[in-house]
Amino acid sequence: MGSNNNCFFCGSSKCTIRETVSKNYECKYCGTYILPTGPMAISKTPEIENDGNKFKIACVLNERRLKGLGGIALSDMTNKENKVCGYPQISAADILDEFPKKANDFLNRTLLNLSRLVSRPFAEIKLSISSNEKGNLSLFAVDTGEFIAFIKELEAQDLIRNSSFAGIKMCFTLTSKSWEMIDNLKNSAIDSKQAFVAMWFDKSMDSYYEEGIKKAVEEAGYIPRRIDSKDFNGKICDEIIAEIKRSKFLISDFTEQRGGVYFEAGYAMGQGKPVVFAVKSSDIDNLHFDTRQYNHITYDSPEDLRNKLYNRICATIV
Numbered sequence: 386m387g388s389n390n391n392c393f394f395c396g397s398s399k400c401t402i403r404e405t406v407s408k409n410y411e412c413k414y415c416g417t418y419i420l421p422t423g424p425m426a427i428s429k430t431p432e433i434e435n436d437g438n439k440f441k442i443a444c445v446l447n448e449r450r451l452k453g454l455g456g457i458a459l460s461d462m463t464n465k466e467n468k469v470c471g472y473p474q475i476s477a478a479d480i481l482d483e484f485p486k487k488a489n490d491f492l493n494r495t496l497l498n499l500s501r502l503v504s505r506p507f508a509e510i511k512l513s514i515s516s517n518e519k520g521n522l523s524l525f526a527v528d529t530g531e532f533i534a535f536i537k538e539l540e541a542q543d544l545i546r547n548s549s550f551a552g553i554k555m556c557f558t559l560t561s562k563s564w565e566m567i568d569n570l571k572n573s574a575i576d577s578k579q580a581f582v583a584m585w586f587d588k589s590m591d592s593y594y595e596e597g598i599k600k601a602v603e604e605a606g607y608i609p610r611r612i613d614s615k616d617f618n619g620k621i622c623d624e625i626i627a628e629i630k631r632s633k634f635l636i637s638d639f640t641e642q643r644g645g646v647y648f649e650a651g652y653a654m655g656q657g658k659p660v661v662f663a664v665k666s667s668d669i670d671n672l673h674f675d676t677r678q679y680n681h682i683t684y685d686s687p688e689d690l691r692n693k694l695y696n697r698i699c700a701t702i703v
């Protein structure tokens with residue numbers, strides 16, 4: 386690894402780099418990311434210079450790309466509100482922390498990665514491995530040896546079929562058993578700590594999210610998940626559905642009557658998930674007739690929303 390024209394993390398040459406006030410990478414595998422230069426630079430820290438860590442970060446970035454998430458700016462600390470060149474800042478430590486830790490995580494997240502590589506269930510998956518082809522990242526495998534061992538294990542467990550190595554390419558298909566596991570993984574939220582937040586994405590709502598919803602959810606011991614379409618390259622609807630399935634409950638703020646919020650609340654209720662309804666006091670008369678009977682939290686300030694929401698979560702979500 387390490388030539389100046391290659392991806393900083395995975396080392397592939399299938400990467401274009403533009404250097405402006407920072408270094409912008411567009412890697413076939415790691416997707417779009419920015420490394421700040423100058424005083425903000427993090428690329429000299431031991432955390433990033435370590436080859437083992439580079440591999441782990443490449444795996445997590447590859448997974449984010451497969452999920453359809455947009456680019457990020459790697460920094461020393463996570464600070465999504467202070468964007469660099471339009472990208473949210475995420476710390477290298479947070480990215481490293483996302484690397485799977487248990488054998489089961491490797492297996493589950495690999496299956497999810499593989500499912501994202503095909504548009505039809507039984508289409509052939511082809512993964513190439515070389516210094517420029519980084520198919521191993523989708524399996525969180527550090528090298529060819531680990532990659533092949535994992536493929537053999539998946540085949541032994543009847544999760545993939547017909548694996549064959551042709552040159553640098555490994556070809557195989559996912560089995561029905563595998564797809565069943567993938568569907569279950571997408572549906573599992575029993576022990577989820579995630580709360581999905583559906584609301585109007587507008588600057589005027591930022592303080593209500595940051596000071597109100599986010600704090601209330603975190604104080605109650607959950608992790609808020611909000612999907613802004615601007616952070617996505619595509620497949621937003623698929624990802625929203627998947628994230629709702631993964632969440633324990635939903636917070637729906639109906640301020641400004643966004644169609645998406647009604648859709649997401651209805652979907653979550655259909656899935657049997659608790660939905661907490663909220664709306665700004667000034668907007669309560671505009672609620673749709675069909676959902677007006679639900680007990681909405683009404684609020685006048687972010688602080689008000691934070692207190693009421695915290696209480697409601699503690700009272701109704703077990």
Ligand SMILES: [Zn+2]
Binds near residue numbers: 412
């Ligand atoms: Zn890369």
